[in-house]
Amino acid sequence: MVSHSPASPPSRAAILEILDSVKDPEVPVLSVRELGIVRDVEVDDAGAVTVTVTPTYSGCPAIQAIEDDILAALATAGVADARVVTSYAPAWTTDWIEADARAKLKAYGIAPPRPAEHGGLVQLLRARTAPPCPYCDSRDTEIRSEFGPTACKSVCWCRSCGQPFEEFKAF
Amino acid sequence: MTAPSVLPPPPPAPHDELELLLRLGDDRLVLGHRLSEWCGHAPILEEDIALANVALDLLGQATMLLRRAGEVEGKGRDEDALAYWREAVEFRNCLLVEQPNGDFAFTMARQFLFDVYAVVTLDAVSRSTNAELAAIAAKALKEAKYHVRHSGEWMLKLGDGTDESHRRVQGALDELWRFTPELFAADDVAARLAAEGIGPDLPALRAHWHELVHDVVERATLTLPHESSHTPHLNGGRAGMHSEHLGHLLAEMQIVARSHPGAKW
């Protein structure tokens, strides 16, 4: 945890470090930065901090909690003059989740997102393949449901090791 | 072809942009509410969760669109004021989305027809000359794409399933088809918005929608209803002329907000 005397404006790097401590409430293994929810951080001359976030899914009920968690983490670190603004463009994509964060997801038992599709619409109306099992790496898997406990995950099953698992859907 | 005009068409009034935001927003608010009626009643747990998730996405999209509508209107109304304090005649949703859920096949056929419509229209609006609208559409488009995957797969399962599921989903398609011409009808507002590059060119999108719907319907061993002069085409939703079903839906959706104005919990 980083803290600041109110006298000196916090650096952008220090703010980013604080944001690394804020985990996504529904994927607690990743921070809101690693998920790509935090798009920008600005610190003005007076030390006022503006964090720009973008929602994952329009219907994601966690976005309000995430904003509150960001402000709480900043306040705890001594950054009181902070606000969170929302931006919709460019739209959030799982392609922003980087390799080390993908490794954390897999270690947590969630199949990481595959590259987001940019193909034609007819392709959408064809069945998609299931992801490899995050536990045993088998490709003998199936998608049980496109919708898991949260919108961002599907529910899959591994025929090799018999383990049900979640997939972070490419989006 | 109309006769060539000497004057360029007049630019759209701010009112047109508001209309477009309400049409897009109300489609999603009303359909999201319909889907939420399934919560706790779907045939299997996974589907209960799926319908609730799609409902949440649609309500989230409606929130973005109606919030922006309130800003454009400039009368201090936010998304909640627009959702809870307008009367049925002020709603601009298409008639398709307000139709009662019926059975699961009916809900899925309604959803599939709408999801394909959402994908082709949002794709067009994501290239709007209006930057705020384009950003919202681009975001919603990504969600519409996985919604259509979900409803499309159910069309295949139900159509190419048992005799009973086939009969029910074919009946749903036959019943719902008369609500689809409204989706692509362009009134003066829609025509002006399309000419300005702000809104979608609805009549031009119909062929693509039809092609995508046909692709799934055919693989589902279902039959597209014939365009027949005997089938009454229903419209009026975009002008606030709704079926009685919307009034009942709004009564349920709005009662808490109206009974306890400003309540917080």
Ligand SMILES: [Zn+2]
């Ligand atoms: Zn396995």
